[in-house]
Amino acid sequence: MDVSSQGPSVPRRISDSTIRRLSQYLRALEDLERSGPTTVSSEELAGGGGTTAAQVRKDLSQFGSFGKRGLGYNVAGLGAHLRSILGLERRWRVVLVGAGRIGSALFAYPNFTRRGYDCVAVLDSDPAKVGTQWGSVLIRGAEDLEDVVREWEADLVILAVPGEVAQRVAERAVAAGAKGILNFAAVTLRVPHHVPVTNVNLVMELEALSFAVTQVGKGA
Amino acid sequence: MDVSSQGPSVPRRISDSTIRRLSQYLRALEDLERSGPTTVSSEELAGGGGTTAAQVRKDLSQFGSFGKRGLGYNVAGLGAHLRSILGLERRWRVVLVGAGRIGSALFAYPNFTRRGYDCVAVLDSDPAKVGTQWGSVLIRGAEDLEDVVREWEADLVILAVPGEVAQRVAERAVAAGAKGILNFAAVTLRVPHHVPVTNVNLVMELEALSFAVTQVGKGA
DNA sequence: TCCTGTGAAACGGTTCACAGCC
DNA sequence: GGCTGTGAACCGTTTCACAGGA
Numbered sequence A, B: 001m002d003v004s005s006q007g008p009s010v011p012r013r014i015s016d017s018t019i020r021r022l023s024q025y026l027r028a029l030e031d032l033e034r035s036g037p038t039t040v041s042s043e044e045l046a047g048g049g050g051t052t053a054a055q056v057r058k059d060l061s062q063f064g065s066f067g068k069r070g071l072g073y074n075v076a077g078l079g080a081h082l083r084s085i086l087g088l089e090r091r092w093r094v095v096l097v098g099a100g101r102i103g104s105a106l107f108a109y110p111n112f113t114r115r116g117y118d119c120v121a122v123l124d125s126d127p128a129k130v131g132t133q134w135g136s137v138l139i140r141g142a143e144d145l146e147d148v149v150r151e152w153e154a155d156l157v158i159l160a161v162p163g164e165v166a167q168r169v170a171e172r173a174v175a176a177g178a179k180g181i182l183n184f185a186a187v188t189l190r191v192p193h194h195v196p197v198t199n200v201n202l203v204m205e206l207e208a209l210s211f212a213v214t215q216v217g218k219g220a
Numbered sequence C: 001t002c003c004t005g006t007g008a009a010a011c012g013g014t015t016c017a018c019a020g021c022c
Numbered sequence D: 001g002g003c004t005g006t007g008a009a010c011c012g013t014t015t016c017a018c019a020g021g022a
Helices: A016-035 A042-048 A053-061 A075-085 A101-108 A110-114 A142-152 A163-176 A202-219 B016-035 B042-048 B053-061 B075-086 B101-108 B110-114 B142-152 B163-176 B202-219
Strands: A072-074 A092-097 A117-124 A137-141 A156-159 A180-183 A197-199 B072-074 B092-097 B117-124 B137-141 B156-159 B180-183 B197-199
Touching: A016 A042, A016 A053, A016 A075, A016 B202, A042 A053, A042 A072, A072 A075, A092 A101, A092 A142, A092 A163, A101 A110, A101 A117, A101 B101, A110 A117, A110 B202, A117 A142, A137 A142, A142 A163, A156 A163, A156 B202, A163 A180, A180 B202, A197 B202, A202 B016, A202 B075, A202 B110, A202 B156, A202 B180, A202 B197, B016 B042, B016 B053, B016 B075, B042 B053, B042 B072, B072 B075, B092 B101, B092 B142, B092 B163, B101 B110, B101 B117, B110 B117, B117 B142, B137 B142, B142 B163, B156 B163, B163 B180
Parallel strands: A092 A117, A092 A156, A117 A137, A156 A180, A180 A197, B092 B117, B092 B156, B117 B137, B156 B180, B180 B197
Antiparallel strands: none
């Protein structure tokens, strides 16, 4: 647990919000890579998304010193660093469980492949879907989960299944070797601590929004 | 801005994370409503999702005293309070902009309607889609946005459109009277302060996950 | 006794302000 | 002069611990 012996790599626990911002900075940098300038200031990077220059510098300084004082950050260089930090230098093998509408939306999402995620398999429990093709991927039965994860040495599993079965599927995926889970079901998954879970809950977002709108209605 | 004259209603600014947890408590309560007990302790409410009993009590106490000491919270009563707080006692009229895959997934999402959100209109800029029907809803052209929002007195607008046009569409929606925006585009929208925006960014979530997995790989 | 409601302490993340390098 | 990197101050959130009512 002691990190004092580590070199330039991660010195302490990085917060979730920091990571989300890094992802945002990377998007901004990729726009810049296309459109010209070779150098960018923390001020400019912050301007794109909704943060401050100080926040940008703090975030980046947790991982190293990527900028030059008086000059700014090298666009391409910083981009490469961020991709490395976020683990985007490699491709990730992803298994999609649930070939419903959310599943199909994700499967066809262009940024998905572009950003390094390869959907190597799709599973569903509906016999009518099993055996059909999505592009070059054959939809297999939910009972094949363990086989598929091992076969492909899948890294990530996306759960686009009903809440009732999500916990069970997650356990099976982890047992078969999945290293991370993106969960669209509206339940809190219980998995071992070494398996990160990211939750996307549409209803929760919508409710946060209607609360906020209600507040505005009262306050003003 | 001073709230000292208000009665039992919101005393101070409520954090986003609090709201997300309330939404979670509500889900747990709705399960309980079905399956039996009429009373629940903060301990039990916390157990379902991933928080602590103290957190549950702190969250709830910001809105009032809903429990009975020594006994716990009344399941139905607390559920009603939470629905009221989250603004779920009414139905929300929602306009969906973008009839692509994400749009169609949302449109068909059963919890959507069940939780009080009515998709009153769907818009798309693709002439091939305009004029077709989704269930009982006719898809209209993107140029009708202002008309549609006014016609229906829409509350919320869901942006399931490419990032390049999201800002423009958001501005038009706000100008036409939209009160809140759920944004699926990977851009930070600039809208007036009185219009809450909730962002859902799949790539960001995926990148947060691959970062976390990468960390586990290093750390352990 | 049991469990809520809540001040107070602890924690962590953000903002400030400036030293240091280009 | 300009802009980064970073300790220190600040502030909001979470956790603790206990007083108080059922």
